Amino acid sequence: MIATGIQLAYLSSAALFVLALRALGQPTTARRGMQMAAFGMLVAVCATLVDQRIVSYEWLIVGLVAGGVIGYPLGMWVPMTAMPQRIAFSHAFGALAATLVGVGEYLHGFHEGTLTHGKTVALGFEVFFGALTVTGSLMAFGKLQELLPGAPITFRGQNVFNLSLFAIGVVCLVWLVVSPYDTAFFIAILAIGLAVGVLMVLPIGGADMPVVVSLLNSYAGLAAVATGFALDNNILIVVGALDGASGFILSMAMSKAMNRSFANVLFGAFGAEAAGP
Amino acid sequence: MTSTAIIQLFVFLLAGFVGFQTISRIPPLLHTPLMAATNAISGISLVASLVLAGADQSVLSTVLGTIAVGCATANVVGGFLITDRMLAMFKPAPLEAKEQPSS
Numbered sequence: 468m469i470a471t472g473i474q475l476a477y478l479s480s481a482a483l484f485v486l487a488l489r490a491l492g493q494p495t496t497a498r499r500g501m502q503m504a505a506f507g508m509l510v511a512v513c514a515t516l517v518d519q520r521i522v523s524y525e526w527l528i529v530g531l532v533a534g535g536v537i538g539y540p541l542g543m544w545v546p547m548t549a550m551p552q553r554i555a556f557s558h559a560f561g562a563l564a565a566t567l568v569g570v571g572e573y574l575h576g577f578h579e580g581t582l583t584h585g586k587t588v589a590l591g592f593e594v595f596f597g598a599l600t601v602t603g604s605l606m607a608f609g610k611l612q613e614l615l616p617g618a619p620i621t622f623r624g625q626n627v628f629n630l631s632l633f634a635i636g637v638v639c640l641v642w643l644v645v646s647p648y649d650t651a652f653f654i655a656i657l658a659i660g661l662a663v664g665v666l667m668v669l670p671i672g673g674a675d676m677p678v679v680v681s682l683l684n685s686y687a688g689l690a691a692v693a694t695g696f697a698l699d700n701n702i703l704i705v706v707g708a709l710d711g712a713s714g715f716i717l718s719m720a721m722s723k724a725m726n727r728s729f730a731n732v733l734f735g736a737f738g739a740e741a742a743g744p
Numbered sequence: 745m746t747s748t749a750i751i752q753l754f755v756f757l758l759a760g761f762v763g764f765q766t767i768s769r770i771p772p773l774l775h776t777p778l779m780a781a782t783n784a785i786s787g788i789s790l791v792a793s794l795v796l797a798g799a800d801q802s803v804l805s806t807v808l809g810t811i812a813v814g815c816a817t818a819n820v821v822g823g824f825l826i827t828d829r830m831l832a833m834f835k836p837a838p839l840e841a842k843e844q845p846s847s
Contacts, residue, residue: 484785485762491778492770498831501781505824508788515791521798530797530810534817541818542825547833550776553826554783557819564816565789571796571808578802585749681779687786694792696752704752705759706788712763713782717775724772 469517476514477702483507484706488713511702551677552611558683559604565690566597566657572697573653582647586697591640591656593693598660599667600686606668607679617673629666632659671732678722678732685714777830784823790816 484507490500521527537560545553573590576582609615636659643652671679688710695703722729770778793816797809 481759485766487781488763488766491781492766492774494771494773494834497774497777498828501777501824501827501831504781504785508785508790508820508824511788511791512794515794518795518798520795522800523798526806526810527794527798527813530793530813531817533814534819535821537814538818538821538823539825541822542829545826547830550780550826550830553822554780557783557822558786560815560822561783561787561789561819564787564793564812564819567808567812567815568789568792568796571801571805571812575801575805585746677776677779681775684779684782684786688782691786691789691792692756694789696749696756698792698795699748699752700791701752701755703788703791704756706785708756708759709763709766710782710786710788712760713767713778714786716764716767717770717778717782720768720770720772721775721779724775 469519473514473518474701476510477700480507480511480514480702481705483510484709488709511706549612551680552608555604555607555611555676555680555683558680558687559601559608562597562600562604562683562687562690565687565694566594566601566660568694569593569597569690569697570657577648577650584644584647587647588640588644589693589697591643591653593690593697594653594657595636595640595660596686596690596693598657599664600683600690602661602664603668603683603686604664604680606665607676607683610668610673611676619672620669625666625670629663632662632666635659636663674725675722675727675732678718678725678727678729681714681718681721682732683714685711685718688712688714773834777827777834780823780827780830784820784827787816787820787823790820 483503487500487504487507490496490503515521516527541553541557569590573582573594576586606615610617636656639652639655639659643649643656668679688707691703691707692711695701695707718732719729722732767778790813793809793812796805797813800806
């Protein structure tokens with residue numbers, strides 16, 4: 468009974484998110500769209516709080532209060548001119564949450580012996596996309612905040628290096644799916660995800676950064692989708708997919724509006740030597 | 745592959761198309777607010793964090809879950825607050841422009 472109620476609440480929350488995205492596309496309704504999205508999020512969180520799997524609430528309250536205390540200044544005190552880097556910083560938070568959940572779920576499944584091949588694929592993707600978004604966002608934040616040099620950083624053999632790192636990541640994922648209990652490969656995926664995030668943003672200049680931030684948004688969405696597959700949670704799949712698709716199309720629209728090459732941003736280092744000046 | 749996984753793939757595919765359709769053809773004016781809003785929406789991983797933190801599986805899971813809840817909440821709260829600030833800033837602008845065309 469409670470489970471059905473939760474699913475129905477998730478369903479209405481998903482509908483709210485779709486309507487919210489639609490309203491956000493027009494200047495006159497944008498603010499109402501944002502309020503609908505916030506309400507949808509509230510519905511999803513409240514529905515989750517009555518979930519039967521949650522047995523103790525004290526740490527939830529600690530986490531929620533701490534997050535609120537950190538989130539409020541992030542939302543209210545940051546000047547409007549610092550918008551892209553603040554969004555990047557916020558991405559790092561969201562993606563870190565997804566990554567930690569992936570690690571936690573993997574460890575739990577490892578100890579209980581409940582890792583299936585399907586669940587391991589989802590967890591591998593989740594940790595990879597999550598880790599990539601964390602370091603990528605922090606790099607973007609550093610470049611926009613001018614903590615790091617804004618100019619593109621390239622080195623000899625960068626394409627080959629990045630591509631082979633990516634290929635190793637894929638091999639690790641395949642291996643982990645074949646034998647889910649090989650923890651070393653799980654750690655390797657995590658580490659490669661972190662490294663790819665840094666390497667992906669290194670060769671991109673400061674002017675392209677907002678597009679990168681939007682693209683990282685898309686990756687954060689994909690990490691949420693993978694979490695949804697791992698936990699059998701439809702709201703995560705729906706909202707993650709909405710976020711992933713809209714983040715992707717938005718970064719395409721942004722690079723078009725700013726007259727930048729989207730392929731250059733998307734492939735980062737992979738296309739930089741061919742497409743760069 | 746279980747039938748649940750197949751249904752989930754359908755859900756993923758259809759939701760992805762909905763995302764593509766709703767966002768295409770939006771005015772450049774709304775690019776940054778939309779980016780902030782979708783950033784807040786990507787904090788949906790809060791739902792998964794809550795389950796991990798509250799399920800009392802092991803000390804490590806609870807610690808990881810609690811940090812995840814904190815991070816995701818910061819993302820959601822900060823994201824929605826800043827989107828609201830941004831939209832509140834430019835929504836009345838066209839009205840003001842109409843009221844005072846001389847200035």
